[in-house]
Amino acid sequence: MNYRGIKESTNKSPTSKLSSKLAEFTLGSRTPHNLSRSRVGKTPSKTTTTEQHRSKSVGRGLKTRSLTPSRNPNFSGVGNGGGDRYIPNRSASQFELGHYLLMNQNSQNESMLNGSTSAPCSPSKAEYQRKMRENLNGGVSNVNAASVGDLSDCRILAYQKGQAPQAPQGFQNQNHRVLYSVRAVPSSSCKKTLRHIPAAPERILDAPEILDDYYLNLLDWSSQNFVAVALLGSVYLWNAAAGTIQLLVELENTTDFVSSVSWAQDGNYLAVGFSTGATGLYDPSRENTLLRMMDGHTTRVGSLAWNSHLLTSGCRSGEIVHHDVRMPNHVIATLSGHTQEVCGLRWSGDGRHLASGGNDNLVQLWSAAMTGQGTDTVPLYTLSDHLAAVKALAWCPWQPSILASGGGCADRTIRFWNVNTGTCTMSTDAGSQVSALVWNSEYKELLSGHGYPSNQLTIWRYPSMTRVQELTGHTQRILNAAASPCGEFVMSAGADESLRLWHCFKVDETQKKQQRQATSTRKDVGRSIAQTIR
Amino acid sequence: MATEAATRSSISLKGSAALVQEFFYFGINSILYQRGIYPAESFSREKRYGLSLLVTNDDKLKSFLDPLLKQIEHWLSCRLLKRLVVVILNVQNKEVLERWQFDIETDKDVTESGANSTREKSEKVIRQEMSDVIRQITASVTFLPLLEQACSFDVLIYTHKDTEAPSGWSESDACIIEDSQEVQLRSFSTSVHKVDTKVSYKADI
Numbered sequence: 001m002n003y004r005g006i007k008e009s010t011n012k013s014p015t016s017k018l019s020s021k022l023a024e025f026t027l028g029s030r031t032p033h034n035l036s037r038s039r040v041g042k043t044p045s046k047t048t049t050t051e052q053h054r055s056k057s058v059g060r061g062l063k064t065r066s067l068t069p070s071r072n073p074n075f076s077g078v079g080n081g082g083g084d085r086y087i088p089n090r091s092a093s094q095f096e097l098g099h100y101l102l103m104n105q106n107s108q109n110e111s112m113l114n115g116s117t118s119a120p121c122s123p124s125k126a127e128y129q130r131k132m133r134e135n136l137n138g139g140v141s142n143v144n145a146a147s148v149g150d151l152s153d154c155r156i157l158a159y160q161k162g163q164a165p166q167a168p169q170g171f172q173n174q175n176h177r178v179l180y181s182v183r184a185v186p187s188s189s190c191k192k193t194l195r196h197i198p199a200a201p202e203r204i205l206d207a208p209e210i211l212d213d214y215y216l217n218l219l220d221w222s223s224q225n226f227v228a229v230a231l232l233g234s235v236y237l238w239n240a241a242a243g244t245i246q247l248l249v250e251l252e253n254t255t256d257f258v259s260s261v262s263w264a265q266d267g268n269y270l271a272v273g274f275s276t277g278a279t280g281l282y283d284p285s286r287e288n289t290l291l292r293m294m295d296g297h298t299t300r301v302g303s304l305a306w307n308s309h310l311l312t313s314g315c316r317s318g319e320i321v322h323h324d325v326r327m328p329n330h331v332i333a334t335l336s337g338h339t340q341e342v343c344g345l346r347w348s349g350d351g352r353h354l355a356s357g358g359n360d361n362l363v364q365l366w367s368a369a370m371t372g373q374g375t376d377t378v379p380l381y382t383l384s385d386h387l388a389a390v391k392a393l394a395w396c397p398w399q400p401s402i403l404a405s406g407g408g409c410a411d412r413t414i415r416f417w418n419v420n421t422g423t424c425t426m427s428t429d430a431g432s433q434v435s436a437l438v439w440n441s442e443y444k445e446l447l448s449g450h451g452y453p454s455n456q457l458t459i460w461r462y463p464s465m466t467r468v469q470e471l472t473g474h475t476q477r478i479l480n481a482a483a484s485p486c487g488e489f490v491m492s493a494g495a496d497e498s499l500r501l502w503h504c505f506k507v508d509e510t511q512k513k514q515q516r517q518a519t520s521t522r523k524d525v526g527r528s529i530a531q532t533i534r
Numbered sequence: 535m536a537t538e539a540a541t542r543s544s545i546s547l548k549g550s551a552a553l554v555q556e557f558f559y560f561g562i563n564s565i566l567y568q569r570g571i572y573p574a575e576s577f578s579r580e581k582r583y584g585l586s587l588l589v590t591n592d593d594k595l596k597s598f599l600d601p602l603l604k605q606i607e608h609w610l611s612c613r614l615l616k617r618l619v620v621v622i623l624n625v626q627n628k629e630v631l632e633r634w635q636f637d638i639e640t641d642k643d644v645t646e647s648g649a650n651s652t653r654e655k656s657e658k659v660i661r662q663e664m665s666d667v668i669r670q671i672t673a674s675v676t677f678l679p680l681l682e683q684a685c686s687f688d689v690l691i692y693t694h695k696d697t698e699a700p701s702g703w704s705e706s707d708a709c710i711i712e713d714s715q716e717v718q719l720r721s722f723s724t725s726v727h728k729v730d731t732k733v734s735y736k737a738d739i
Binding site for chain 2: 154155156157158159160161162163164165166167168339360361362382384385386387388409410
C-alpha cells in the first residue's frame with residue numbers, strides 16, 4: 001500500500017540545505033487514524049465512581065482503541081508507586097451498596113425507565129441519572145445509605161469552624177490560573193533582535209501515530225544529518241540533506257511500541273528503546289540494519305544517552321543501566337537512584353557528568369567513574385527543586401558545567417544548575433509544561449518546547465532569560481525537539497502528529513565571515529605580541 | 535535523632551501517630567498552597583520526603599494549625615480518630631466546593647506498651663508511601679476546577695461517639711457536596727495507621 005508516511009507541507013520558502021523533494025514511499029499496512037489515537041500522558045482519569053458523568057466531560061474524555069499500547073495488564077506498578085497517575089480504585093465506591101440501592105430504585109420505577117431509554121434528555125431520565133450518580137457515589141446525601149454507612153455512629157467535630165484565618169484582603173486566587181486560561185504573552189516581553197527569525201516553520205512533516213506520551217523521547221537528529229522519529233511501532237529516518245525517507249524498524253507485534261531513539265555522537269549508530277525493555281542497536285548504512293539487541297530492563301525504555309561507546313538507558317522502573325555496546329556482557333552498571341520513570345537522560349559534552357530526570361520530580365547528577373567505565377553508582381547530587389516530572393535536560397555547549405532542566409505542568413520552570421557546586425543558579429517561570437530544551441551556541445540562546453496552553457517554542461536569551469521569540473504552530477503539546485548538526489534548524493515533534501522544522505537560528509554568512517576575519521586578525525596580533533615579548 | 539529514626543524498622547503506636555500527624559501537616563499545607571487558598575508568597579519551601587514542599591509562613595495560620603495538629607496526634611495515639619476531612623468552602627455563601635477526606639484505620643491489636651506494641655515497617659518505606667500521596671495532591675490541580683471565589687477551609691474529624699470535645703472543637707455536619715465527583719488517591723500505611731485519601735469536588739455543571 002502506497003502511502004505518505006512523513007509528508008512534507010506546502011510551505012513554499014526554499015532552503016538551500018533542505019530543498020530537495022520528499023519522495024513518496026511505501027509503508028506497511030498500518031493506516032493512521034486520528035480517531036484512535038490514545039493518550040498515555042499525564043491526564044488523570046476519573047475513578048469509576050463517576051461513570052455516569054455528563055456527556056460534556058465524556059466528549060473530551062479518553063478514546064480507546066484496540067491497539068492501545070497500554071501497559072502490561074500484569075504490571076503491578078513501578079517500584080514504590082506509579083507516580084501521580086490516578087488509577088481507578090473501586091474499593092472506595094461501595095459497589096454492592098450502589099447496586100442494592102439501584103435495584104430497589106429499579107423495581108419501583110421500572111416502567112418509567114423502560115419508556116425513557118429513547119429520550120436522552122427527558123426529565124425522568126435526568127432524575128434517574130441523578131439517582132444513579134448518588135448511588136454510585138456510595139450513597140452520599142441519600143437517606144437510605146446513611147444507615148448503612150460504616151461511620152454513622154461517629155461524632156463529627158470541627159475545629160474552630162469558620163475561624164480559619166482569612167486570606168488577605170484583595171487576594172485573588174491566581175495561583176494556577178495558567179493551567180486553565182490562555183494568557184497571551186505581551187509582545188513587549190519579547191526583546192527585539194536584529195536578526196530575522198521566521199515565525200512559520202520551514203516545513204511540516206506528518207508524523208502519524210506518534211505517541212502522545214510525555215515520558216518518551218521519540219525524536220533525534222544525528223550529526224550526519226538524519227532525523228530519526230519513532231511512530232508507534234516503527235522508526236523512520238528522514239535524510240535532511242536529500243529529503244528521502246527510510247523505514248528502519250518495524251515491530252511485528254502490534255502491542256509493542258518504540259519508546260525512545262538516540263543517535264551515537266558520530267551519527268553512525270542509532271539506539272532504539274522498546275516498550276518491552278529491550279534496547280536495539282542499528283546501523284542504517286548496512287543491509288541488515290540490526291546490529292544487536294540488548295536487555296537489561298523489565299519495562300519500557302523511555303530515555304537513552306550516548307557517551308562514545310557507552311549507551312545509557314533509563315527505564316520506567318527508575319533504573320538506569322550503562323551498556324558497553326562493544327562487549328558481549330554489555331551491562332556495566334545499574335544505577336537505582338530514581339524511584340519512578342526516568343524520562344530525561346543526557347551526558348554532558350565533555351563526558352564527565354550524566355544528568356537524569358525522572359517522574360519522581362528529581363534531577364540527579366552522576367559523575368563519571370574513575371575507572372572510565374560508566375558512572376559512580378551513587379548520585380553526585382540529587383536536586384529536588386522541580387515540582388513535577390523532569391524530561392527536558394540540556395547541557396550548555398559553551399559552559400560544560402551548566403545544565404538546564406525543565407519541569408512538567410505542575411512546575412513549569414526552567415532551572416539552571418552548576419554541576420560543580422550542585423546549586424541552582426537561576427530559575428525562570430516558563431508558563432507551561434517544558435518538554436524540550438535546545439541550546440544554540442551561535443547566538444548564546446536557549447530554545448524550549450512547551451505544552452498547554454500555547455504549544456509553542458520559546459527562544460530565550462541566555463543568561464538574561466529574556467524572551468526573544470515565540471514560535472507557534474503546533475496545535476497540541478510539543479513532545480520533543482532536536483537541533484540540526486549545523487545548529488541552524490530545530491525540528492519539533494508535536495502531539496498533533498506533525499514534525500515542524502524551524503529555521504530559527506539562521507546564520508548570516510557575510511556577517512559571519514567578517515567576524516571570522518576579525519577574530520583571526522586579532523589572533524595574529526596576539527601572536528606577534530607574544531613573539532616580541534619572547 | 536534523624537539517623538536513628540531512619541534505621542529503625544519497627545514502629546510503635548506513638549511513633550506512628552507522630553508520623554501521621556506530620557503527614558497531615560504537610561498534606562494540609564500542600565492543599566492550601568496548591569488550591570490557592572492563601573497567597574503563594576506566604577509559603578516557603580521545606581524539604582521533606584525527598585520533595586520540596588511548601589509550608590505556610592503566615593503566623594496566624596500557623597497558630598491555627600499547631601493546636602489542631604497537636605490534638606490530632608493525641609487522638610491518633612489514642613486510636614480515636616477515624617477520619618479527617620479538609621473542607622474548602624466559599625467564604626461568602628459557605629458553599630462546600632471541595633472535600634479532602636483521609637480515612638484512618640487503626641490496627642486494633644496494637645497496645646501502647648508491652649509485647650504487642652510495635653509493628654515491623656521501616657520509616658523509609660512509610661515516608662516513600664507518604665510522598666506518593668503528597669505528590670498526587672500536588673498533581674491534582676490539573677483536574678480540579680479552579681476556585682474562582684475567595685475560599686476558606688475547615689478541618690473536620692470523625693471520632694468515637696463518646697469522645698470528649700476539647701475546647702475549640704464543636705459538633706458539625708459532614709459538609710457533604712451534592713452531586714460530587716470523586717477521585718480516589720493513593721493510600722499509605724504505617725502498619726499501625728492506614729490512611730486512605732480521597733478528594734471529592736463539585737462537578738462543573
